[in-house]
Amino acid sequence: MRVSLFITCLADQLYPDVGESVVRLLHRHGCEVDFPELQTCCGQPAFNSGYQDEAREVARGMIRAFEHSDYVVSPSGSCTGMVHHYYPQLFADEPEWRFKAEQLVAKTYEFSQFMVNVLGVKDLGAVSDERVTYHPSCHAMRLLGVKDEPLELLSEVEGLQLIELPKKEDCCGFGGTFAVKMADMSEAMVCEKAAHVCSTGATALVGTDMGCLMNIGGRLNKDQQPIRVMHLAQLLEEGVRRGESASGK
Structure with missing residues (x-):
């Protein structure tokens, strides 16, 4: 293919x-x-x-x-x-x-x-000991209807603990040019989103859009929160390498 x-x-x-x-x-x-x-x-x-x-x-x-x-x-x-x-x-x-x-x-x-x-693939053979919370980005969820696919991939990662993010449907406040034009409102939204992420006790925040993750990650970093911010593909690829290493491949 x-x-x-x-x-x-x-x-x-x-x-x-x-x-x-x-x-x-x-x-x-x-x-x-x-x-x-x-x-x-x-x-x-x-x-x-x-x-x-x-x-x-x-x-x-x-x-x-x-x-x-x-x-x-x-x-x-x-x-x-x-x-x-x-x-x-x-x-x-x-x-x-x-x-x-x-x-x-x-x-x-x-x-x-x-x-x-x-591809019809859900289980990639990934392994992780992360406590993960997932942020569904607005455009993926609302424009494309991508709701279950990221969670299906995460649910098959061996050892991963998936923790639901409170008010996960709420926008993170990035919105591209919105964050520039409406900076005060954007900051208030990302502060709320970051607080919800922290409340989960997760060690990693995972998403499918780097705009959202950059925005939330910037807030978490400013608040000195030791939470890894990762694209779904990064977590899965890291987990696959870890799984292969554990199995001796």
């Missing part, structure tokens, strides 16, 4: 190890992974700020970048949600480009979606 990695801006520039974990896990399950170098931003910051013409041009570049891909997998529900819900809308008056956008939508998946629903 041939898969193209859609890395996203945050993972590419700040958290490349997330992309590496995704690629390693895909390789382990028989996928041939490539990285189209024409890919850039998905256009969401411009779109959310009202610059639809600029977002449309960025979207054209993304469509070209992945035009020949069989599957496109991303470690971000937010960026995947942008492609799924707004690319066809951006080209509503351009039938040819709308068709191309819909083709990209049909083959683009968030990481946990792809693992569970396309």
Whole structure:
């Protein structure tokens, strides 16, 4: 199975190890992974700020970048949600480009979606002694309907203790440009989210969007809370290596 990695801006520039974990896990399950170098931003910051013409041009570049891909997998529900819900809308008056956008939508998946629903994999053979709480990001949950897949993957990790996060459906306050335009409100929201994370007694916070994890992790770090903040792919890949080491593979 041939898969193209859609890395996203945050993972590419700040958290490349997330992309590496995704690629390693895909390789382990028989996928041939490539990285189209024409890919850039998905256009969401411009779109959310009202610059639809600029977002449309960025979207054209993304469509070209992945035009020949069989599957496109991303470690971000937010960026995947942008492609799924707004690319066809951006080209509503351009039938040819709308068709191309819909083709990209049909083959683009968030990481946990792809693992569970396309590859049919839930148990990766991962091992962990972490006490984990999971933050479901707004876009993955509400735009893509990704609710059970991350939890199904986490539930199969041997030794992991999964602790439910209070008010888990609440936004962390990041929201991309929202955090810049509404800084005071954003700070209040992330403070509340961080307090809920701390109340679980978890040793690690796991999520599927680095925007959310960067925001919550920054607050936890400012509060000097010793809680690891990890993308789901990082925890799983770390657990797989640990499981192989324990079994002598």
